[in-house]
Each structure stands twice: as structure tokens, then as C-alpha cells.
Amino acid sequence: MINREFSGFIKNLMPRVQKKVDLDSPVSMWREMDRLGGFPEKTTVVIFRTTGCSWYNFSSCSMCGYFNDISPDVGIENLYHQIDHVVSSLDTEALKVFTSGSFLDPLEFPLSAREYFFSSIKGKVERLLVESRTEYIRKSNLEDLPLDAMKVRVAIGLESASDSIIINSINKGSSFSKYVAAAEILKDLGVELRTYLLFKPPFLSEKQAIDDMLYSIKKAQPYSKDVSVNPMNIQSNTYVEYLWKRGLYKLPRLWSLARILIESENSGVDVVSYPTGGNKERGVHNDNPDPQLLQLIYESSLNQNFEDLKNYYAESDRSLYERTIELESLNLLQADYDKMIRKDGSFIIN
Amino acid sequence: MFVDHSFFGFARFGTIDDKVEYPALLIRNKHISYNDSVLNILGEKHTLTLQFDMLLRGNPSNALIPLGDYIIIPNGAQLLLRAKDIINTINAVRDKYGYSKLIYLQGVSDPYLLPILVYMGVSLFDSSLFELRGLKGEKFTPIGIVKTNADASKENLNFCNDLLKSISISIENGILRDVVERFQFSNKASEILRILDSRFYSLSETYFPRRTPRISASSLDSLNRPDLVRYREYISRSYRRPRGERIALLLPCSARKPYSTSKSHKMIINALGRLRPYVHEVIVTSPVGLVPRELEATYPPGFYDIPVTGNWFEEEKEMIGSMLISFFKNNSYTRTISFVTEDLDFIKEFLPAGNVFIRWDKSSNDSLVELVNSIKEIINTENLQLIRYNFAMEKYIQIATYQFGEWIEPYLKDAKIKRIYNSDMLILDGDPVLVYNEKLGKFTINKRSAQWFLENKKFCVEIDDFKPTANVYPVGILNATEDIRQEDEVVLHYKDEIRGVGIAKMPINAMKQLKKGTAVKVRN
Numbered sequence: 001m002i003n004r005e006f007s008g009f010i011k012n013l014m015p016r017v018q019k020k021v022d023l024d025s026p027v028s029m030w031r032e033m034d035r036l037g038g039f040p041e042k043t044t045v046v047i048f049r050t051t052g053c054s055w056y057n058f059s060s061c062s063m064c065g066y067f068n069d070i071s072p073d074v075g076i077e078n079l080y081h082q083i084d085h086v087v088s089s090l091d092t093e094a095l096k097v098f099t100s101g102s103f104l105d106p107l108e109f110p111l112s113a114r115e116y117f118f119s120s121i122k123g124k125v126e127r128l129l130v131e132s133r134t135e136y137i138r139k140s141n142l143e144d145l146p147l148d149a150m151k152v153r154v155a156i157g158l159e160s161a162s163d164s165i166i167i168n169s170i171n172k173g174s175s176f177s178k179y180v181a182a183a184e185i186l187k188d189l190g191v192e193l194r195t196y197l198l199f200k201p202p203f204l205s206e207k208q209a210i211d212d213m214l215y216s217i218k219k220a221q222p223y224s225k226d227v228s229v230n231p232m233n234i235q236s237n238t239y240v241e242y243l244w245k246r247g248l249y250k251l252p253r254l255w256s257l258a259r260i261l262i263e264s265e266n267s268g269v270d271v272v273s274y275p276t277g278g279n280k281e282r283g284v285h286n287d288n289p290d291p292q293l294l295q296l297i298y299e300s301s302l303n304q305n306f307e308d309l310k311n312y313y314a315e316s317d318r319s320l321y322e323r324t325i326e327l328e329s330l331n332l333l334q335a336d337y338d339k340m341i342r343k344d345g346s347f348i349i350n
Numbered sequence: 351m352f353v354d355h356s357f358f359g360f361a362r363f364g365t366i367d368d369k370v371e372y373p374a375l376l377i378r379n380k381h382i383s384y385n386d387s388v389l390n391i392l393g394e395k396h397t398l399t400l401q402f403d404m405l406l407r408g409n410p411s412n413a414l415i416p417l418g419d420y421i422i423i424p425n426g427a428q429l430l431l432r433a434k435d436i437i438n439t440i441n442a443v444r445d446k447y448g449y450s451k452l453i454y455l456q457g458v459s460d461p462y463l464l465p466i467l468v469y470m471g472v473s474l475f476d477s478s479l480f481e482l483r484g485l486k487g488e489k490f491t492p493i494g495i496v497k498t499n500a501d502a503s504k505e506n507l508n509f510c511n512d513l514l515k516s517i518s519i520s521i522e523n524g525i526l527r528d529v530v531e532r533f534q535f536s537n538k539a540s541e542i543l544r545i546l547d548s549r550f551y552s553l554s555e556t557y558f559p560r561r562t563p564r565i566s567a568s569s570l571d572s573l574n575r576p577d578l579v580r581y582r583e584y585i586s587r588s589y590r591r592p593r594g595e596r597i598a599l600l601l602p603c604s605a606r607k608p609y610s611t612s613k614s615h616k617m618i619i620n621a622l623g624r625l626r627p628y629v630h631e632v633i634v635t636s637p638v639g640l641v642p643r644e645l646e647a648t649y650p651p652g653f654y655d656i657p658v659t660g661n662w663f664e665e666e667k668e669m670i671g672s673m674l675i676s677f678f679k680n681n682s683y684t685r686t687i688s689f690v691t692e693d694l695d696f697i698k699e700f701l702p703a704g705n706v707f708i709r710w711d712k713s714s715n716d717s718l719v720e721l722v723n724s725i726k727e728i729i730n731t732e733n734l735q736l737i738r739y740n741f742a743m744e745k746y747i748q749i750a751t752y753q754f755g756e757w758i759e760p761y762l763k764d765a766k767i768k769r770i771y772n773s774d775m776l777i778l779d780g781d782p783v784l785v786y787n788e789k790l791g792k793f794t795i796n797k798r799s800a801q802w803f804l805e806n807k808k809f810c811v812e813i814d815d816f817k818p819t820a821n822v823y824p825v826g827i828l829n830a831t832e833d834i835r836q837e838d839e840v841v842l843h844y845k846d847e848i849r850g851v852g853i854a855k856m857p858i859n860a861m862k863q864l865k866k867g868t869a870v871k872v873r874n
Contacts, residue, residue: 164399246428247427247428248428320485320486323485324482324485326378327378327477327478327479327481327482327485328478328482329384329385330378330382330383330384330456330476330477330478331424331456331457331478331479332384332389332398332415332422332424332456333413333424333425333427333428333456333457335425335427335428335457337427337457337459337479337482340427340428340431340457340459341459341479341482341483343431344427344430344431344459344460344536344538345460345536345537345538346459346460346461346462346463346495346535346536347462347494347495347535347536348488348494348495348496348497349491349493349494349495349496349497350496350497
């Protein structure tokens with residue numbers, strides 16, 4: 001279920017030449033706060049450098065620029081070195097593992113490396129999160145998960161529960177039913193599920209995008225331990241960047257993200273958002289920068305306590321924002337109209 | 351259901367469901383809404399699936415969304431970045447749908463583009479971005495956008511509505527082109543107009559009315575009005591001077607039209623006196639270029655007004671120069687005399703060898719005396735013979751040829767002029783065939799002359815089997831000859847049986863594609 005023309009266009013934007021990189025070190029590693037255990041705690045995040053997502057052989061998702069970090073030369077030995085590097089500096093009980101693709105894809109992260117990784121972190125890590133596309137979530141592929149040694153959560157990028165958005169706006173090469181099937185397998189195995197949603201994929205108005213998130217949260221709730229709402233950020237060489245540079249994509253506003261969190265407070269699942277690039281040019285931001293609002297979004301996500309955010313939201317004058325997103329929503333083409341207006345050449349006196 | 355009331359080329363003025371006049375600004379939540387994939391335009395509801403990336407590239411017509419009576423162009427903001435893109439897209443819409451749908455362009459944020467966009471054929475806009483600009487304190491004023499601290503969204507909508515109302519009136523009154531030329535606050539508007547006039551001239555010409563009430567030439571853009579270009583091309587390519595040995599006499603124009611009614615031209619005519627039959631008077635001017643005296647009362651030479659400065663733009667000089675060259679290539683004279691004011695000195699280099707150049711000094715009679723003496727001298731040296739001409743007939747044959755084509759000349763060989771009810775008529779065998787309308791500088795045809803048009807397949811509108819009375823609607827039209835332009839005299843026939851005569855009130859493509867509106871106004 002893909003839109004071939006769309007897929008082909010995205011493929012053409014992907015760089016053909018890879019940068020020279022250190023194959024023995026992960027792409028990056030840092031610590032941040034998360035609540036894998038149901039409480040806020042320091043969590044290590046690592047991005048392993050791999051040969052990349054299997055989907056890249058065909059295309060890519062419209063917002064994903066992780067292909068910029070992959071290398072076709074990464075071999076099993078390199079992965080062992082990367083694992084050693086991570087384990088040697090590990091100092092938290094919670095660990096999140098990303099690759100520029102799927103940790104559970106045995107071609108991207110070979111089983112022997114997976115096994116070496118699990119055995120290396122046993123006893124050190126209590127809570128582990130790994131990411132995967134749905135096609136690798138099969139019982140036979142999950143038998144080696146160290147469920148006896150730690151709590152494991154798998155994160156799936158559902159992005160949206162609406163297939164037409166998945167196909168025509170995101171180019172995920174997946175579907176809601178595949179997500180459900182994967183989620184049920186995880187449930188049977190006793191593996192927790194984190195669902196990623198993409199807030200404001202291209203072509204949707206801000207209003208439509210908010211509705212899409214509220215709908216998708218509802219649909220993902222029965223299967224998920226938590227839902228992470230990821231507002232769009234503009235990554236290099238992506239289709240979204242292509243649109244954005246031409247004024248044909250508008251990033252979402254923090255007000256909208258706040259609204260999604262507030263409205264899903266009682267949705268029956270933890271809804272969190274830790275925006276990448278928040279308040280920056282390439283990330284979620286209001287028309288006027290609002291550092292306090294971003295901070296409240298982080299804190300309320302982490303603590304699952306939305307009182308301060310709700311108060312701030314209720315007490316602020318959002319009328320300009322509300323009217324703006326109403327006005328924008330009339331347009332069938334969702335461009336960045338602020339940018340387009342500045343480029344329209346109209347005659348301004350002062 | 352929409353009905354057109356009047357046209358100006360691509361532009362149309364009419365009503366939708368008897369309640370909303372177009373060109374219109376669709377106000378959000380009043381005329382238009384878009385919620386949960388349902389687009390509601392004036393009560394017509396359509397469920398839309400998102401067009402996704404198809405909007406953004408490839409053939410621009412990929413982005414078109416046909417919805418009932420409307421064609422929506424959703425990517426206006428993107429297309430308006432480049433004049434060529436918006437022109438190509440609207441042309442593509444016209445190629446595909448003709449006049450059968452109203453064009454709704456989304457994403458317009460510059461209010462000063464409304465006149466040119468209507469001129470191109472857009473009928474519907476929406477309030478979205480005009481309100482948005484107002485919300486951010488950008489207030490539309492008659493001379494440009496002023497940034498303020500207040501919400502100007504309401505004022506902006508009023509501004510756009512008033513503008514569109516005036517545009518409607520200008521369509522109805524046939525002066526939209528003048529409005530578009532005058533209203534160029536955005537360079538984009540100028541770009542679009544200039545590209546339409548140059549690269550898309552032949553398309554624009556096909557749709558441009560034959561005549562308008564008047565031409566108020568305000569800038570160099572006026573030079574390229576399709577009706578002016580059409581006239582100048584006629585003079586440069588097709589015009590042939592009246593017969594007989596003559597001296598060409600080039601004269602400057604006058605503010606008063608026709609020129610011969612002006613004080614200055616009367617002075618010349620008086621001075622020429624009985625020498626007048628030896629000369630062929632040709633007026634040199636802008637924006638019409640050259641005007642042979644016989645055509646001075648026709649459109650456009652008798653119907654324009656231009657700022658008079660005593661200076662010419664290079665473009666005007668070039669235009670006049672190249673017309674002079676073509677004119678004298680097609681029309682030979684015994685000699686030429688230029689009797690012009692100083693500002694027209696530049697024409698010297700474009701005139702045939704042996705031209706006599708006399709500068710007209712209006713402060714004394716000396717130059718007029720010099721003119722008369724020069725003519726006399728040429729008459730003597732060249733031994734010119736005075737032939738008796740019927741000057742009125744000569745003028746009418748030239749006007750009929752200009753208006754209808756060379757083919758009509760043989761039919762008028764034996765015609766006589768008769769003045770009835772303050773109008774000159776051309777009479778054949780005692781019956782009027784063409785009636786000259788002095789005020790409009792054109793002929794009207796009747797059932798007798800209609801036969802000639804039918805024989806030559808000129809200006810013919812084929813209708814169904816009915817008797818036309820007041821207005822003919824396009825639904826009754828089967829076919830129309832390609833030479834017809836809006837405001838032309840036309841012959842109505844059913845299977846070559848003449849059913850009436852009248853005036854075309856819409857472009858031929860509209861006649862062929864539409865059902866409603868007035869296509870031909872019938873003369874009884």
C-alpha cells in the first residue's frame with residue numbers, strides 16, 4: 001500500500017553519496033529524562049550506526065532523514081565495537097536504542113550482534129526500549145529478547161492511524177492493520193509497546209493534523225503502554241525539507257501540541273511529547289517564541305501531570321493562534337502562508 | 351447554477367444562484383467552509399480527498415480540482431510566485447474547460463492582483479489570506495499595504511469586496527483593460543499583463559473585444575492592448591490607400607477626436623483648400639501609430655486619450671517608425687510631405703527618399719504657407735492631375751474594408767450615399783445595405799447586406815431553427831465563424847437562411863461552450 005509516484009519522488013531526494021564516518025562509534029549517545037519505568041528517570045539514548053532502514057532500499061518516509069547517518073560499510077565487527085563503546089559508558093538503568101532503521105531487522109542489526117548486545121547489557125540495564133518497523137515483529141524474530149533480565153519496550157512508528165495519511169502523506173510503507181497485528185504479537189509476549197505518532201505530516205492543515213493526532217491516540221490506546229507524539233522537525237534531504245524550503249510546508253505550533261496533550265489526558269494511555277528542535281526554526285514553534293510553553297510540555301509529559309500546562313494554556317491569549325489556524329484551514333494546499341505572503345511581492349508602504 | 355451577464359475577454363461578470371455576484375470574494379463561514387474533508391461552496395457540498403504531492407509538481411493541471419460548477423486551483427500561492435506559472439495554469443484550465451466552469455483560485459494573498467487575475471479569467475477568490483494579513487496588522491489601502499498594530503481583517507475584506515465590485519462594473523462597461531493598466535501596485539500584475547500581451551498576444555487577441563467605449567491610455571502598457579495592436583497590424587499589413595496619384599501628407603494628432611474636428615486640423619484643412627484632393631492625409635501619433643484620414647472616426651483612432659507631454663518614449667518612436675516603414679512599403683505616393691511639430695522630428699529617418707520636411711510652427715502662418723507652396727510646387731513639377739473623387743464614398747469604402755475585410759469592396763462598387771434620419775447610408779438599387787453610425791465610427795449591417803456575409807462566411811452565427819427577437823442565448827447557437835470578436839456586427843442564420851443581424855456580446859468560445867447569457871444582441 002504505497003503511492004508509487006510519491007515514493008519515487010522521495011527516493012530521488014535521498015543522497016547517493018555517503019559521508020566518511022567512524023564505523024566503530026555510534027552515531028551519537030546522550031542522556032535524557034524519560035519514564036520507561038512509569039516514573040521520570042535518567043535514560044541513556046544511543047543511536048547505533050548501521051546499514052540503515054530496509055525501507056531505504058525502496059524509498060523513505062517523507063519526514064525521515066536518518067539515512068544521512070547510515071553507512072553501507074558497517075560490518076558485524078563494527079557493531080561489536082559500537083556495542084562495547086556503549087556498554088563501557090553506560091551509567092543508567094534505562095536505555096533506549098535507536099538505529100537509523102529497525103533494531104529488530106536481522107539484516108540491519110544481525111542476530112549475533114543482537115545477542116552480543118543483550119548479553120553485554122544484562123545486569124546493567126533494567127529497562128530497555130528498542131525501535132522497529134512492524135514487519136520484524138514476528139514471534140520467531142523475538143524469541144531472544146531478554147525478557148527475563150529486563151523490561152523491554154518496543155517502539156513502533158505508527159505515525160498516524162489513518163491509512164490514507166500513512167500512504168499519501170508519510171510514505172511509511174505500512175498500515176494501521178500491520179501495526180495492530182504487531183501490537184498483538186507484542187502483547188502475547190508480554191512486551192510493552194510505545195507508539196510514535198507524527199504530528200503534522202505534509203499536506204494537512206494544523207486543524208486536520210490535531211484531529212489526526214486525537215484520532216490516532218484513541219486508536220493506538222488499546223495497544224500501547226504510552227504514546228509519543230512527535231511534532232515534525234525538518235531533517236536534511238527529506239521530502240518535508242524540500243517542501244519547507246519552498247514555503248510549501250508549515251511547521252506545527254506549540255499551542256497545538258499543548259492542546260493534544262491536554263485533550264488526551266484522560267485517554268487511557270500515557271501521552272508524552274519531547275519535541276526535537278522545539279522553538280527552533282526547524283522544529284515545532286509558535287509564531288512568537290514561547291520557551292515557557294515548551295518547558296511545560298516537556299515537564300508535563302515527563303511527570304504525566306498536566307495541571308501547570310493546562311493553567312498556562314487557559315490563561316494565555318491564544319486568539320491570534322486560534323483564528324490563524326482557522327483561516328489557514330480553508331486552503332486545500334497547506335503551504336506556509338506566512339512565508340508565501342512575504343514572498344508574494346505585494347506593495348508594502350511601511 | 352451561474353449566469354454570465356457580461357464579458358471582457360476572459361473576464362466574466364455574472365451571478366451564482368441569483369444571489370452572489372462574481373467576480374466574488376468567498377467569505378469563510380459565510381460562502382465557503384472546509385471541515386472534515388467536506389468543502390462547502392455556496393451551499394454545494396463536495397467531499398474532497400487530499401490531493402497530496404500531485405499539487406506540487408509536474409503538469410500544473412494535475413493540481414486542478416473540478417467541483418460542480420467550479421474549477422479550483424488550490425496552489426495559487428505557489429503559482430503566483432512566477433507570472434509564467436499562473437498564466438500557463440489558467441490557460442490549461444481554459445483549454446480543458448473553456449467557459450463551462452468558474453475558476454476559483456486559492457492562495458491569493460496580494461489584493462492588488464485581483465484586477466489582473468479577473469482579467470485572466472478568475473472568478474472566485476476566498477477571504478483566507480486577506481483576513482490572515484489583516485489579523486497580523488497588514489491593512490490594505492488604495493495605494494498599498496500599511497502595517498498597523500490593529501486587526502485589519504474586516505477592513506481588508508471590505509477593501510477586496512469594493513475592489514471586486516468596481517471590477518464588475520468595469521467588465522459591464524467594457525473598460526476592464528484600462529482598470530488593469532491603471533491598477534499596477536504589484537510588479538507581479540505588470541509582469542502578468544506584459545507576458546499576456548507579448549507572448550500570448552494571439553490568444554489574448556482572439557478573446558479581446560473588437561471595441562470598447564474608450565481607451566484611456568495611461569502607460570506604455572497601453573501600447574500593447576490587443577485592440578490597438580490589432581489596429582496597427584491592420585494598417586501595417588493590410589491597409590491600402592485610396593486610388594489615384596497623391597502626395598502623402600503626414601500630420602500630427604490632436605487631442606480632440608476625430609482629429610478633423612480640432613482647431614489645429616481645421617486650420618490645415620482650410621489652408622489646403624482646393625489642394626486637398628491632391629493629398630492623402632495620414633496622422634502620426636501614439637498609441638495608434640498611423641491614422642489615414644478616412645479612418646479617423648473609427649475605433650480605436652477616434653476613441654483614445656493619452657497624456658500629452660510633447661515627448662515620445664523610445665517604444666513609441668520605434669512603433670511609429672516601423673509602421674511608417676511598412677506603410678510606405680505597401681502604399682506608394684508621388685511624394686511625401688511631413689508637416690509635423692518638433693516632437694515628431696524623429697520620423698524623418700523612416701520616410702521615403704525625397705520627403706519634404708516642414709516643421710509646423712503654430713505661432714505663425716508661415717509654415718502653413720510653406721506647406722501650401724510645397725504642394726503646389728510638387729503638383730507643378732510632377733504634373734499631377736486633379737481627378738474627381740467621391741471623397742465620402744472613398745471614406746466609407748475604407749471604413750467598410752477595415753471593419754469587415756477586403757472582400758466587401760466589390761459589393762459596394764455601385765453603392766450610393768443617402769442621408770436619412772441624420773445617418774449616412776449606403777444604398778444599392780434603392781435599398782439601404784449598410785448604415786453608418788457616426789457616433790461609433792462603424793457600419794451596421796441589415797438583412798440585405800447580411801447575404802454577402804453569408805456568401806463569404808464572414809461574421810456568421812449559425813443558430814437553431816427559431817426566430818431571434820431580443821437576445822440570442824448560447825444554447826441556441828450551433829456554430830460561429832472564427833473571425834467574430836465581442837462587439838462585432840454578426841449575421842444570424844439557420845441553414846444559410848438569414849434570421850437576423852445583431853452584435854456579438856461574448857467571445858466566440860463562450861458562444862460555443864455556454865448555455866446561458868446573452869451571446870448576440872439582435873437588432874430588429
